[in-house]
Amino acid sequence: MPLTILGIRHHGVGSTQNVIEMLEQIQPDMVLVEGAPELDSIISWIGNEQLRPPVAVLGYNVDDPQQATFYPFAEFSPEWQAILYANQRQIPVRMLDLPLAIGFQQKKNEKENETIEEADSEEKEPVAPPPIHKDPIAYFAEIAGYDNSELWWEHHFEHNYISNNAKEHFDAVMLMMSELRQANIPSVLDEENIAREAYMREIIRKAQNELYSNIVVVCGAWHAPALLDVNTTAKADTKLLKSLPKTKIKVATTWIPWTNQRLSMHSGYGAGITSPGWYDFLWEKGNNPDFAIEWLSHVARLFRKRQVDISTAHVIEAFRLAETLTSLRGLSRIGLLELNEATQTVMCMGDTILLSLVKDKLIVANRLGEIPDELPKVPLQLDFEKLAKSNRLALTAEKKEYELDLRKELDLSRSKMIHRLDILEINWGQKVYARSKGTFKEAWTLAWKPEMYLSLIDKAVWGNTLEDACTKYLIDTSQKSQNIGKIADNIQKAIPAELFVAIEFLLNKIDEVAAISADILDLMTALKPMVEVSRYGNVRKTDLGAIRLIVDSLLTRICIGLPNTCFGLDDDNSRKVFGHIQQVNEATKLIENDELTQLWFDTLKKLLNKDGVHGIIQGCTCRLLLDAQVITIKETAERFAWALSQGQEPNFSAGWLEGFLKGSGMILIYDHVLWNLLYKWVAELPQEYFTELLPILRRTFSHFIPNERKQLGEKAKVGTMIQSQDFTTINKNFNHQLAEGVLPMLDTLLGITRL
Template sequence: MPVTFIGVRHHSPACARLVAETIDELRPAYVLIEGPADFNPRLDELTLGHRLPIAIFSSYRDAERRHASWAPMCDYSPEWTALTHARAVGAVPRFIDLPAWHPAFAGLANRYADAELRYADVMTRLCRSFEVDNVDVLWDHLFENASTDGLATRLDTYFDLVRGDADPGDSDSARESYMSTWVAAAAAAAGDAPVVVVTGGFHRPALVAAHTAGTVPGDDWPAVPHMPDGAIGGSFLVPYSFRRLDAFDGYQSGMPSPGYYQELWESGRQGAARHLVEAVATRLRRRKQPVSTAHLIAAHATAQGLAIVRGHPSPGRTDVLDGLASALVNEALDVPLPWSSRGMLGAGSHPVVVEMVAALSGTRVGRLHPTTPAPPLVHDLDSELERSGLDGTADLDLDLTRAEDRVRSRVLHRVRVLGVPGFRRDSGPATGLEPVLREHWTLRPSTDRLSAVIEAGAYGATLADAAAAALADRAAQAGRDVDALATVLFDAALADLTDISQRTLTDIESSVGSAPDLGPLGRTLAIVLTMWRYGHLFGTARSATLGAVIAAAVRRILWLAEGIRGGDAPADPGRIAALAATRDALHHAEQQLTLNRDAALEVAARLATDPDVPPDLRGAAFGFRWSLSPPPTPTPPAPPTTSDLLSAPQTSAVPSTPAARDTPAARDTPAAPDLPSTVDAFAALDAPTVPGAGRAAGVLDPVRAVRGAFVPRSAGDWLAGLFALAREEVLEHPEVVALLDELMSGLSADDFLVALPALRQAFEYFPPRERETIAERLLARRGLGGSGRRLLRGGLDPAVVAAGMALDDLVDAVLRREGLAS
């Protein structure tokens, strides 16, 4: 039962040649290949006549786990060579690894993970011994640039050293145990015929040891695990590209510069070196970079010299790259050359170096044979795009008030949610808060579209189902990031996918209910409330999903607000806006969503009267109560008797009720209750004017509240909260504006300078037309004519005025000190 084990590095031309030569020489009965065993019944799909690179894409989704992985293959992949040469010599090829959805692959994005990356100590010692920079340069030095004599022995020695006696871990142990059962079964089935096993080099020592020990039964072919009930997934071929294969672009399981290795596979070392120089020169010249014949001669000479010094029979990849960098880059580099380390191209790389790396990467894109089976989503998407007239190149301007444009917009947003390239939205509504009802889209063909749609097929069979599942995943991943959650919900509205699963709804409520910050949570509530109230275009009006989010957000905002302390903290627009959004939710959705107004008013009452709460939050809490409290309904007084009339004092008084004060006479004679100190103001904030009214339902006295809260260093912050929550109420009570005029006019120059920045921020909550109304009232209060608009536009900067006031006070003080004051 001769079994030949070949350990390989994935996407290595040297290993691919060794596999091809071994199979051609041995002509085995079976060729076993590291690959997903559940794809064995469909191996014929791999031979349909594709243009490589392609990949086997596998997906898995259940209630607890999501997984996606790719097994890419190109012309010089050892796995592809094993498949094609097995068929050429009449051998039976079989994939022998666990299915890619198996828990053993959890957390592994790409099926082919290089073992040497996990055993950095060994690699570090080898790189130091051979005086090379990294594992890729080491691999080229030992195998790609070396003689083919004794290649198999050198590979075995290399992978034995990499494996050592390290514990492979549960994942690799499970995979190797399963692959060993395939080896034993193939050896038993082959009899005296050879069997060739092609796997990643890290697994080879374990498979050899298991086979030598003979402890694995080989009576039957191993069973292939099936997906659990309720799970969704499968495997399909997808087009791939050299860009996705390139380690410089983030692919960690392969080799860098796939374009170079393709040439190395097709043309040998001399041809690959020549092609590399030509590709770099052509690319740089297209970008108007000066590359002369002298540059190329210098690069060639340097590469030849480096190859000799490094012991290479001909210039290899890094020899040529170093030669080109020496000839073409004349200034100091801010970052190391990318091929001196393993990983993605670093930020700040020299532009010429970037172009060199891109030239080596190559532009090849794979293409599937037209008869290749595809997931149902591919066909459903084609039908949806054709039906909506979106299957070509177009620049679309969609009017969302038109039914036919809304249908097209929903299709495009579902495609966008799935990340399918070639569909770009240039403008349109972003949050639901802005009054934007038009969208502009750019539709262009993309070579990556088919692979993206096949991969998106893991979410569902139809465009609607797949987009809904993708949004559910994003909602789950948002966690406590309520800004991300708001984006997901609005994307769902744009795509007309507001009916979500109960599990997703529970996740969303949990995320909102555990959000840590008032600002983002307030923004989310404002967006969701707008969609709930006005979402007729998007089908979100009175949505049960959004209603649940609103209710959870209201509860969380009130809970977070009551825990905020820090009496000297400046105004925070985010937390003020959060209370404003909560106020709006109670005002517009209290009955439909059974929100608890009384509980909210109780919280606001506690905030408004707590001196440890920041002033902006106290002001916002008072404005919250003022804007939500019912208007006064005082009991009509009994008709006066004759004795009452005879005993009544013969003096006039300013009426105390808001309705009575709102007269021309009252506007010029503001009420000014005698409040001895600002400490007493906290009681005034909570003092109902209707006898017997409770804290939450009482009618508040805003004049006493403003007077009590007007402390120069924090007045503007308190007013910012008040104006944000009760702007309309302030305008409806002229005596409040009159009191503010009185209080600000009485400030000293120093106090005015202290209060000015926060006061200006506070009055920004009034839009221009309302600021004009306030200005007109102030002019009328002083008996002055003129336009409020002119008053706002004219005059000096308030800061300049305040500085002048301070100078006047200083001059007066000096005059008094010298006895010169009149």
């Protein structure tokens, strides 16, 4: 039974061309391609006109969708073309690897074992870190004088495709990998590969037992030698496979659009290539003798679109330089490195910024694949795609900005959809600053990422539509919660998403929790988001009367309980309360209720006059009352003098100063009375206290903007200052008549005409 093993590089263009040639020569009756067997049911879609790469198979644990893996495919991928060849000719094709279910179970077991080991880590001696293995191919690359094994492989196996030479190509790959494996060169994935290769051989044996007589296997080059002999290893493979963990995990698969960025290594979802756009070009034009000129022409057009002056002469000279570099390096064909260096030198004048544009737009190339509408999908995903289509929001990888006018029906619908996705932690849109200050404007930047499909599948348990899923998700996460701040945040999310069922539940819930909550800080945390959502009344179709009643109730309870909460706090807790007081103060400015605002100011006055309250809180309340013009500058100066008087503890004075000046030192620049009090207090501090308080003072002044710090530094050089209204110059010997005699001359010099 002929068995042909084709060792390839994943997503290698040269590998793909040679695979196609070998398949045409061999005419197999069975094709086996590296990949989990769970993909067998989904790869039949390859060849469908609406399935356009780059795409990926998403395989996930049905009970835990976050446990998932992706199998990316580009049009130039050897695996894609091998499956396409088989599907077009109705040749049976199967995937060849360890099942995902077993892999998921192994990772689950490893995670559980790590948890146990962490618990016992204190009783055990430190374990030495595992040895670091380099890429086995790097050994050949180093011998050839390359410090980059990927570049060496490209030059020798991907960029030098020769027609009718496929057998010699794969023989060379097999020989090289066999030598590496026989020399026991270690691989990073050795332990994992043992089980994987055993399962691959098992699948090959199964195909042979089904009387397929001309089998072709397309797999990663490293695995190729391990699959040559499937008969003598049968007993050992069976024993090994029986030792693998038993699992009841159910795996589902589906196609999702992928992007070139995700195909590239630097994206975090590496698939073995750094330049998918370049590989796309090679796949389409690589056999054209003038492919290098054509590539440089693409580069020139890109620069011209960006108003960069590029002529035909630039293209010709860049091509000549690339040819020269290729000859100097002893290469048989111009590569991307030579083209990039020629582009940077001739077209970019050495500028790396322009070359980065080429990398983004051509070498990687921003491309998003497409999938057929009739593919099996979870209901939530179908509803999402329907909403995206009706709202005219394209699922593109490129960032696109939208400025929404919520008075328009389409923009309001878009806003609701984006807010609902945010609730499900699918961050398709990033909110940005809108030029308008009104609540009827929103600005978003949208950029679709393929892994967001995984999040949709993960959240599908909450409902079949986006609205239902968000509603149930918010209600469930708030059902047993006693954290009033969390419930308030959920209300803040639900209002712009117009989830009326969830809003009604959450309002009842927050009222219930607030009524029994004894934690004033929780109430303070909840106030700001509640006040902010109450401002949507002009555009959102929400009855905000109930929210305003809750806001009134929250602020009243805060005002009643805050003075006692602030009594006897230590430094850390006082700073925590200080932050909450500032937030509540900002919220009260938005309430527009004179009675409640006055109640808040009365509470601040109580804190200002209450004994046992930390200095930072009293300093903060004094500043807030001054800014609101509830107390005068004269009263503030008296408070300032009292706080910095010699009878006070230095720590109290420093805290009071920090609370008063937090965020702005402008008042010290223009009010000489307060400055003099501060200057005198610092000057008279004993050395030991000054050293102790210096970090607090530095922290206080470090928050000022640079210009404020500079002006305060200039004032410190002068020392105490004199207010202009504090003195009047009186000189009985002043001669007004002589002084007036000077005025005509000054008028002449200054060009002034007196009437």
